[in-house]
Amino acid sequence: MKWLQRINCFFHCPKKLLPKNFENPFTCTRQLNVLSFPPNPQSLKALCSNGQLTEALLIMAILGFGMKFEGYDALLNACVTRKAFREGQRVHAHMITTGYQPPVYLRTRLIVFYNKCECLKNGRQVFDEMCERNVVSWTAMISAYSQREYYYEALSLFVQMLRSGTEPNEFTFASVLTSCTGASGFELGRQIHSLIIKSNFESHIYVGSSLLDMYAKAGKIHDARGVFECLPERDVVSCTAIISGYAQLGLDEEALELFRKLQVEGMSSNYVTYASVLTALSGLAALDHGKQVHNHVLRCEVPSYVVLQNSLIDMYSKCGSLTYARRVFDNMPERTAISWNAMLVGYGKHGMGSKVVELFKLMKEENKIKPDSVTYLAVLSGCSHGGMEDRGLEIFDEMLNCKDGVELEIEHYGCIVDLLGRAGRVEEAFEFIKKMPLEPTAAIWGSLLGACRVHSNVDIGEFVGQRLLEIEPENAGNYVILSNIYASAGRWEDVRTLRELMNRKAVTKEPGRSWIELDQTLHTFHAGDRSHPRREEVFTKVREFSVKFKEAGYVPELSCVLHDVDEEQKEKILLGHSEKLAMTFGLIASPEGTPIRLMKNLRICVDCHNFAKFVSKVYGREVSVRDKNRFHHIVGGICSCGDYW
Structure with a gap:
């Protein structure tokens, strides 16, 4: 029978066409015994479907010139699914050796296979050799470049595609818009948007999500919101993209408001959505809201992806709850460098230098994740804020000796200047x-x-x-x-x-803004703010507190006022600083003895810092202020920053 002759030929066929473990004739015989004969394309497809790729490759070698489209298609699909590079190469080699001329579809599958195995050069070679191409083959190559962050190559290929007269589809547009985002090609992105409108793809969910993501990452959040509102239907990807856009631009309140609105509308969320919301909550220092989101994640049994856990660590740290942050960190089944860095930065921002050094030591002892540039920044900064200048200098010397192979950057030198200056040196x-x-x-x-x-x-x-x-x-x-x-x-x-x-x-200072969370509601105050519902009460109380604090030794720091006015007017301006308004509101609106936690968008001024110390000293309140640079924990009139920030 012919198939028996092919078995004989099989043992003499070129080795590059054989599966790796089929080079020994005895091994081959054992494998042949378990196959049904005579071999045919249907049995090859069945083997591929059952995950028996090795046996399927044996059938391919036996069939030789008898291989058809269906067989190659089944093999390539199996190789793509398993990212089986060597096996896929053998399929490609078999096509070449037998003189088989694959149609556009199979050549496109080869492109997909090579790109899936991260061999873009091989994929591009197949693409360049194609005599005929369709939208799918162009898109496969453009998408591969975009996914591997070869943005300029993707954009260049897209231009070639348009010049060839091939019409892009929704997947082409989605891929090329991603490249515009990565390559900062915003103006080109606008042109592509015009082409999308002409092609009637603007309302497509994939294209729309990519468009709003591009606008958001270019800082054009209003354009992104416009695209979002025009989508006929919204999925978790588009909802997450717009929330993430607000959060990444620091528009935290807007991000949180939109998240609530979409939840009411029945939006489904995934781990990326929650990570974006946690980023916004980190910016707002909204601890109660953060806990709510964390509880929601646990109740919905959202998979514990590392990126989500890292966001939780960051959120709890920036909201002033290092206990919760460390609990999340300790319970992680696996940690990345970002996980360690987030925890180190958290300790450092709170002035807990000893904790920073202790955690850094643990990281090196575990020896699973190597310290990177950010790690050393966090450690040096932590030593500086924690008053551990000698240990910080030792670690800097370790960097100079390249023990971990981390290259010194200007920021590392800046940490040493800060460390020495903070120590009075x-x-x-x-x-x-x-x-x-x-x-x-x-x-x-x-x-x-x-x-x-x-x-x-x-x-x-x-x-x-x-x-x-x-x-x-x-x-x-x-x-x-x-x-x-x-x-x-x-x-x-x-x-x-x-x-x-x-x-x-005409130098002017950026307007100050402070906020405090009480009963899961964020109260925001601006300098000289008259918009809060309890504004008259707050302004009356802040004047009363100033008088009371003066009796205890408080002296207003008039040099903090930039305006050329008399001293009485300067003192009045100081009383209108957003930090004082937020602290005063916290004093009158929260139960006696509870901590006062607020956040400031700028570095806290000397006068407000002194005012906070007297709030703590006179009223026995623990005051926690997170300003642009760090946390200030004030107890009994003494701040963790040592009056240097």
Whole structure:
């Protein structure tokens, strides 16, 4: 029989066509005994369906020139599913050796196979050799480039596709819009949007989701919302994309409001949705809401993906609850570098240097995840905030010796400047900057200027302050700190000169905003805010508290006011700072003895920091303030920052 002759030929066929474990004739004989004969394409398809790819490849080799479309299709599909690279190569080699000319569909499957196995070069070679292409083959190659973040190659191929006269479909548009997002090709994305409208694909769910994602990541959230509202139907992907867009732009309240609205409308959520909402809650420091979302995740039995658990760690840390953050961290079945870094940053922002060093030691002992650049930033910053300058310097020396192979970046040098300055070693920090192999940034000079203010080093402070005014002439914070340094030295003429310079340059400070969560409701206050429902009561109380605190030793820090007005007016302006309004509201609206937790969008000013210390001292309240830089935990009039931030 012919199939017996093919068995004989099989043992003499080229090795590259044989399965790896079929090179020994005795092995082959054992395998042949379990197959039904004579071999045919139907038995090959059955073997592929049952996951017996090795046996199916044996049938392919035996059939030789008798292989047809159905057999190759079944084999390629099996190879794609299993990402079986060597086996797929043998299928491709068999086509070439037997002179089989695959149709467009099979060539496209080859492209998909190679791309699935991350061999884009092989996939592109198959694509380039195609005499005829359709939308699917173009899309397969464009999608492969886009998924592997070869955005410019994807966009270039899309242009070639249009020039060839091939019409894109919804999947093509979705893939190429992803590339526009990754390559920051916003203007090109707008052009593609116009083409999408002409092609009547704007209302397609895949295309719409990709469009709103592109606009959101380009910072055009209103355009993204417009696309979202026009979608005839919404799925979890489109809902998550728009919520994520708001959260990534820092529009946390808008993200949370939209999440609530969509939940009422029956939106289904996945782990990415919850991770985006937790990002928004982190920005708002809304602990009660965060706990609610966490409970919802547990009740709905959402799979414990690492990205979701990392978001929970970040949320709890930024909401001031390190106990919950550590509990999530300890219960993770697996951790990534992001997990360790999130926990380290959390401890560092709270000034818990010893915890940072302890966790860093545990990370190195486990030896599963290597410390990266962010890890060392978190550790050095934690040592700085925790008053552990000697340990921080030791770890920096370890980096210099490349023990973990992490390359030093400007931010690491900045941590050392901050660490030395915080410890009062201002001159040493100044010399360190001079010897740095990298050009110091405004942030590094700003860190040293802050140290000069705290430790009353006028000479270095004046030099650094003038340097910063040259680098960042529009940054109001630099004028304020330098003004404080002059004021503390009694150099009032220099203070006036500095303020006149501010007026000439029309330098203005970013409006302050603070918020506090009570009974699962966020209360937001702006500087001089008159919009809150209890505004009159709050303003009356803040004046009363100021008088009471003065009796206990509080002296308003008038140098924090940037306006050229008299002292009485300056004190009035200080009383309208958003932090004081939020703290006052917390005092009058929460039960006696409960902690007051608030958040500030900027760095807390010296006067509000002093005010918070007196709130803690006079009323026996623990005050927790998360400003732009770190947490301030104030108990009994003493702050965890050591009055340096």
